[in-house]
Amino acid sequence: MEIDINTETPIDKNIVAKNVELVGKKFIRAGNTRMIRRMVDLIEAETDEKYIRMEVGEPGIRPLEIELSPELAEMKKNVSSYPPPDGLPVLKTEMSKFLKSFLDIDIPPLCCIPTVGSLNGCYASFMTSTKRIKGQDTILFIDPGFPAHKSMARMLGFNQETFDAYEYRGEKLRAILYYKLSKGNIAALLYSNPNNPAWICFTEEELKIIAELADEFNVIAIEDLAYFGMDFRKDFAHPGAPPYPPTIANYTDNCMVLISSSKAFSYAGERIAILALPLSLYNGQFPNLLEHYSTDTFGMALVYGSILLTTGGVSQSVQLQLTGILRAANEGRYIFLDETKVYGEKAEIMKQMFIRNGFSIVYDRDGPDPIADGFFFTVSYPGFEGDELSERLLYYGISSIPLSSTGSLRAEGIRICVSIIQKEQFPLLEQRLMDFQKDNV
């Protein structure tokens, strides 16, 4: 797509075009957020202009500065020992309590494992689950989803299948899952709830359907709770008190739950997440694992194979910091979901801004209801495919990723992440959207 050379754009068009070329349109199409970010960094440096950054799902909130207890602070002084690859006992205990306090599920400390971000948790889940049963080697993505998860499977050479959940809500979900799983080649299925980027939220009934089919076909459901508790229509903020966010762990033992600390605790820079699985899956024995690991026990292969062999575990000091954060959350001293509510507030305002300037919301319904306000929303603009739109908006100082990169069938859309933008930037965003609309009628 060429920009009309006679149009003056808010950001110097030659510099944008040069950098898009330099980094490669492939990365934009692939929705590689870190590469897009790097490209925008370069454009910002060269033009001295600031972008409205909506490409990376990164927290825009300063993390809680937690003072560690004397015991944890003392442990933090000596970091010469390798971390246990399944996590420090103090952290495992707090993770288990957190799951009880905020999801009302019982997972013993043994089965609560810190990973180097949810990315490593997902990687370890993919790796181990595809080696579990002969012939079950394919990952099913309930899309749309996080592009990195698909890139990961592709890099690892795993087969993938997908469908767009938006078309299959409620009982329709059973039909499509039955069709996909009954072929017998699916090792694991992955979804995020709330969904990145469509922000649809699976209901208890839908999770029950996924669980039933996972059990019927012995498939592991990987539940990515990256935006933990951020369905702000309900108040999940209080430990040990209902309501609780829905989780598939209530309905099946064939599951692995990933909780990122990046968004919930604004801790993206520290690379730590919770990977939790039921004890029966942890202890499950699968002879096929011996083809790739020294053990046939699922949890052992996960920890002493998939995790240990790619990272050696998570930094001890980071584990101790998270211990402090979780302890504060578990004891009700840190109401972390109050901090993240601002995302919903910003989404509400920003959606209206896009709509006023000729854009439409792509994923606009959550089952029978209008889509909620959260970390992401999705928009399109008449006459553009998503990757063209993402690219064109770069000339207007706005960065995003195309929906096509998320496994969405709605190729016309782009994903907007509200997290980094500050309310003071709203007038500038509105101005740039107006300029865009003026030039693209």
Place this chain on the structure above:
Amino acid sequence: MEIDINTETPIDKNIVAKNVELVGKKFIRAGNTRMIRRMVDLIEAETDEKYIRMEVGEPGIRPLEIELSPELAEMKKNVSSYPPPDGLPVLKTEMSKFLKSFLDIDIPPLCCIPTVGSLNGCYASFMTSTKRIKGQDTILFIDPGFPAHKSMARMLGFNQETFDAYEYRGEKLRAILYYKLSKGNIAALLYSNPNNPAWICFTEEELKIIAELADEFNVIAIEDLAYFGMDFRKDFAHPGAPPYPPTIANYTDNCMVLISSSKAFSYAGERIAILALPLSLYNGQFPNLLEHYSTDTFGMALVYGSILLTTGGVSQSVQLQLTGILRAANEGRYIFLDETKVYGEKAEIMKQMFIRNGFSIVYDRDGPDPIADGFFFTVSYPGFEGDELSERLLYYGISSIPLSSTGSLRAEGIRICVSIIQKEQFPLLEQRLMDFQKDNV
């Protein structure tokens, strides 16, 4: 192997036997140090006895408590942003300076990348190098080596080849490498220098041979400098002054160098290492990469594929701490190699202790010279295979790993790591070795 039920062993034989059974002899045979460690932890807890721990290559030195500069300390306060997957610019600069100061090689900051331990650096090197050129999909291990590297390749489903370097020193190395590489299927070769566990040290001439053949057959040489500068026969301690440890980076651009901070800086708990590669390899374009990545540029695939997609990069606060450590080392304020000299001193004493009690050194020569004293040495005992010996020594309160797990052909040997044992434990070690010899004549 059954222990004679009539023999009383220093550690309760029923408890040892039960735990060996529980964890599985497979893990001992596989040299899975973390699993062996866990087993020994359990035995210690149950018997209230302390083992002489020689299974894990873990530093026994408290790390330097470094005070960060105000600038770095300020950066450390905000960890809400994702780290750049190729590292913070301040760290990249110090890594580049470190390579100049302590190896006398010129690698620009762009090509100095922090990874979640050398394990993740090795993983990323394997992953990217096996996708580079069609048909070159096999890892060649110059053995003996670190068992985790082989387990990693096995988990990932990569083909592996191996030979035992001890049999091929000097010009013989050229012949075996030519034989292996000329088949055309090798993507990368890996060796550690000094060698884990044999402690043989490749010479400049040998590195030149490896480099020449890597160039001839377009194979990437992965150089694992886990025990950086620990050939204590030479004084490598002073930045910017010769002598420098030998490195293949002086002889070829087809290389990747891994420097663990675990042993050099006693920083194993923090999971951070340096992965460095020449600019020409970083910028190299390989169309085959597009089968698995969104880019055909090697460095981009490495960073935005292999590293980003498994960890998201290294914890920001850990990166900043390492920045402080490297800065102190580069400026000569922290003579880190003086700290690690104690390993050589302990090895000298411990070797004699084993020999006095009927053991022999397995890898006893380094080319024409006797093997040097360092982080590891290797022993055998008449009438035992290595895995039997490792297991039997557990009854005497001594933990180790069998050489067979390291790719060594010397199946009779075990690896002894001197790092954790403190000098005060020497009398206990001697006593246990005496007990062992008494029972096993």
